[in-house]
Structure formats: structure tokens, C-alpha cells
Amino acid sequence: MPERSENTSDKYLNLGHTAAENHAKTQQKLYEKHVAETSSVTRRLDEFFKTNIFGFAWHYLKSRFGKRHAYPFYPVDGDNGVYRMQPSDKEGAVTVTLLSDWANDTRESDQIAHLVAQDMPGYTLHLGDVYYVGTREEIRENFTAPHASWYFGKSGSLALSGNHEMYSNGNAFFDHLLTAMYAMEGDVKHTQRAGFFCLENDFWRVIGLDTGYTSVGHPLLEVLFAPDSHLRKEQTDWLEEQVRLGDPHDKRGLIFLSHHPVLSGFRKEYPRPASQIAALMAGASRPAIWFWGHEHRLIGYKFREVCRGLSIYGRCIGVGGMPVETDEPGDREVIGQLDFYDRRVRKKIRRHQVGYNAYVALTFRGNQLTASYKDLESNLILEEKWEVELETGALRHEVLRHTPKLSWY
Structure with a gap:
């Protein structure tokens, strides 16, 4: 079993949302490691400036003002990024685990990974954000080093990018994580050759969307012109030509995955990808299930139309490793959008009430999909089920069980 990190997620409290702040955190982490390895003195001013301040300035200017990684897309070398889901057991069920905002190399993220390993899912999917800025070393610590705790599924392991990977222009994400x-x-x-993918069988399609690449812009202009995380043309062409999302005869159940939220009652939401999806479906009225991260909360939104022709069961699952937020929404309109919200408090740190890290285990059996939400203490938070009607594409939903402490609205 991989070694467990000694770091806790507490160091990510009050984490800033700008690239500059996260680059500074990365350099601070390198500085602390350097001091620990070279000196018994906990703080040496000369080393701080040499390793942290100047290192931060150089790395930030090089990565944020440098050229963004070229955008890879399918098809490439005969691979179109659409894969048939492989059964995970003798009965033909397919198991897929979703984690988001997981990669921060802490005890909490390691505990989540060890629970996933005990489940032994066929597929493990990361919905984005490698902290602090998605450098090669951060990807190694979380995913590829011998001591890293990420569980690689027998049938597959795939990744989406968040905004943090793009704080280093996506270079380590595309060149080291995807490989x-x-x-x-x-x-x-x-x-994996591009930042998006599709897993499918006779009843379901799981479509991973890249909203990370367009979540950052020019470091000076992005303050005034906030990026909208739209799907690039290469990706919409793939959805149209390879996935054939607009095929009116294909009524399989749709599950979309992205890093950025289509809906939010707390921070900025990103509706543009949903409108692009709806346009690709040529106005056909379709329901879908949509999982995303970015916000460090576990929330279910009421089934609703997000744009003409597309209604979704929206689920925010950005609780893989970061400190989980539990604050009550203050706006009554926001409360009206919520279905459930895990507001259980695991510990209190100064003014913060930190919740429970968690992951989602999906099980596909024929036309049925079960989603089991499990926290880092191996408690089942919620289990819900959908059934797809292949003749119409309709989804029937029911809650099977849940912890009594889960907040319902």
C-alpha cells in the first residue's frame, strides 16, 4: 500500500482563486521542503528569497505569460476517444468511480483513494484540479510516483483538467498526466490523448468534457474579461462527428462530466458548455445527469432545464481532497435550487467548519444506474438510482437511501 501523506487539507483553507496566489503556494511548498532537507533552521531569510520569492516570480512569469499547451483532440492515430465500457464483474455490471478536486497529496485525499482501492472499480475518473498549479511534480506526487495513492482501474483511468492545471498552461497535464x-x-x-473522452455501452454514455482549457485567459485580460469555460471547436466537432451526440435515434442515457459547474448557488456558474451541448442535440428535448467539481461542496440540484432542450440532474462533487465547505446559502432563491447538501461538520478550525471529503461510485446494470456517495469514514451518504427508457431517452429517478444528517431542501 502506498505511503500515507503527512499533510492535511488544513493548509488549503483560505486558498486564493487566482493563478498568482496558487503559484506562490507552490513555491512556498518547495521552499519548506528545501529547508527540511538542508537545514535544522525552520526559516532562513536568504533561502526564502532564493527559493521562494524569486522562484515564484520566475515560474509564474514563465508559465502564465508563456505559450499555452497546444490543444490535442480526437481523432488521432485511428483513436476517436470513444470507448466501449468493459464489465467489472461476472454479472456484467460496470463500476466507475468519480473524484474531483482530489489531487492535493493530503491525508484526506489518501484516505479517499484507499477507500476507492478497496472498492476496486473498473474505472477511476478525475474531474480536475491538481493543486496548486498542476506542475509535473504535483502530478507525480498524486498520480504517478510509486508512493502516489491514485487508484488506476483495471478497465481504465481518465482525467479532465480544471483551472489549476491550466495555471501552468496545461503542460504537465497534457504531457505527463494524460500519458x-x-x-x-x-x-x-x-x-488518453486529449482532455475529453466518452465511455459507452448499449444503455449509457459517460461523456467527459474539457472545460479547463478555456477557464483561463491572458493573465492581464482575464481579470476584465472572465473566461467562460466554453467547449473549443475541436471538442464540439468531436461531439458531433465522433460521439454523434445529435443522432435523433440514439436514446441512451447521458451522463456529462466537467470540472466547472453548470449551476451554482454559491460562486460563478458556467452555462456556456450546456448551451453548446443543447445546440448539438438539435433542439431535441433530452434529460441528462451532470457531475462537476470546482466548488468544494457536495450538492444535488433540483432537476431543471438549464437551457432550451436540455434538463439536468446537477451534482456538485468537488469534495475529493480539499477542505469541504458547509456554509448555509443566504439567498432564499438559491435554497430553492437545492435538492440536497451535505452540511455535516467533521471538524472546526478557527472560524472554519470543515465537512466530509467524499467520492461517488457509479454502478451500471443494464438500463439502471446507481450512484453511491461515500465519505472518508466509509459512511454511505446517499444512494440514488436512475433508469433510462431506450425508446424515449426519459430518465426515472429515485432516492434509495441516505444518512439522516444529509440536509434536504
């Missing part, structure tokens, strides 16, 4: 990710089709191993 470790894959999907199996029989004995053929497909290395």
Missing part, C-alpha cells in the same frame, strides 16, 4: 491515463478495450490499451 499515464488509459481506457481498455479488450486487450487493447488506449492512452
Whole structure:
């Protein structure tokens, strides 16, 4: 079993939302490691300036003002990024685990990863954010080093990018993380070649969308012109031509994954990808299930139309490793949007009430999908089920069970 990190998620409290602040945190982490390895003195001013301040300035200017990584897309070398889901057991069920905002190399994220490993899912999917800025070393610590705790599923392990990976222009994400990710089709191993993908069978399609690449802009202009996390043309072309999302005869259940939220009652929401999806479906009225991260909360939104022709069961699951927020929404209109919200407090740190880290285990059996939400103490928070009607694409939903402490609205 990989070593467990000694770091706790407490160090991520009050984490800023700008690239500059996160680059500074990365350099602070390198500085502390350097001091620990070279000196018994806890703080040396000369080393601080040498390792932290100047290092931060150089790395920030190089990565944020440098050229963004070229955008890879499918098809490439005969691979179209659409993969048949492989059964995870003898009965033909497919198991897929979703984690988001997980990669921060803390005891909490390691505990979540160890629970996932005990489940032994066929697929593990990360919905984005490698902290602080998605450098090669941060990806190594969380995913690829011998001591890293990420669980690679037997049938596949795939990743989406968040805004933090793009704080370093996506270079480590595309060149180092994706090269470790894959999907199996029989004995053929497909290395992930782009920041989006589709897993499918006769009843369901799980479509991972890249909203990270367009979540950052020019470091000077992005303050005035906030990026909207839209899907680039290469990705919408793929959805149209390879996934054939607009096929009126394909009524399989749709599950979309993204890092950025389509809906939010707390921070900025990003509706543009949903409007692009609806346009690709040529106005056909379709329900879908949509999981996202970015906000460090576990929330279910009421089933609703997010744009003409597309209604969703929205689920925010950005609780893989970061300190979980539990504050009550103050706006009555926001409260009216919520279905459930895990506001249980795991510990109190100064003025913060920190909640429970968690992950979601999906099980596909024929036309049924079960989503089990489990926290880092192995408690089942919620279990819900959808059934898809292949003739119409309709989804039937029911809650199977939940902890009494889960807040319902």
C-alpha cells in the first residue's frame, strides 16, 4: 500500500482563486521542503528569497505569460476517444468511480483513494484540479510516483483538467498526466490523448468534457474579461462527428462530466458548455445527469432545464481532497435550487467548519444506474438510482437511501 501523506487539507483553507496566489503556494511548498532537507533552521531569510520569492516570480512569469499547451483532440492515430465500457464483474455490471478536486497529496485525499482501492472499480475518473498549479511534480506526487495513492482501474483511468492545471498552461497535464491515463478495450490499451473522452455501452454514455482549457485567459485580460469555460471547436466537432451526440435515434442515457459547474448557488456558474451541448442535440428535448467539481461542496440540484432542450440532474462533487465547505446559502432563491447538501461538520478550525471529503461510485446494470456517495469514514451518504427508457431517452429517478444528517431542501 502506498505511503500515507503527512499533510492535511488544513493548509488549503483560505486558498486564493487566482493563478498568482496558487503559484506562490507552490513555491512556498518547495521552499519548506528545501529547508527540511538542508537545514535544522525552520526559516532562513536568504533561502526564502532564493527559493521562494524569486522562484515564484520566475515560474509564474514563465508559465502564465508563456505559450499555452497546444490543444490535442480526437481523432488521432485511428483513436476517436470513444470507448466501449468493459464489465467489472461476472454479472456484467460496470463500476466507475468519480473524484474531483482530489489531487492535493493530503491525508484526506489518501484516505479517499484507499477507500476507492478497496472498492476496486473498473474505472477511476478525475474531474480536475491538481493543486496548486498542476506542475509535473504535483502530478507525480498524486498520480504517478510509486508512493502516489491514485487508484488506476483495471478497465481504465481518465482525467479532465480544471483551472489549476491550466495555471501552468496545461503542460504537465497534457504531457505527463494524460500519458499515464488509459481506457481498455479488450486487450487493447488506449492512452488518453486529449482532455475529453466518452465511455459507452448499449444503455449509457459517460461523456467527459474539457472545460479547463478555456477557464483561463491572458493573465492581464482575464481579470476584465472572465473566461467562460466554453467547449473549443475541436471538442464540439468531436461531439458531433465522433460521439454523434445529435443522432435523433440514439436514446441512451447521458451522463456529462466537467470540472466547472453548470449551476451554482454559491460562486460563478458556467452555462456556456450546456448551451453548446443543447445546440448539438438539435433542439431535441433530452434529460441528462451532470457531475462537476470546482466548488468544494457536495450538492444535488433540483432537476431543471438549464437551457432550451436540455434538463439536468446537477451534482456538485468537488469534495475529493480539499477542505469541504458547509456554509448555509443566504439567498432564499438559491435554497430553492437545492435538492440536497451535505452540511455535516467533521471538524472546526478557527472560524472554519470543515465537512466530509467524499467520492461517488457509479454502478451500471443494464438500463439502471446507481450512484453511491461515500465519505472518508466509509459512511454511505446517499444512494440514488436512475433508469433510462431506450425508446424515449426519459430518465426515472429515485432516492434509495441516505444518512439522516444529509440536509434536504
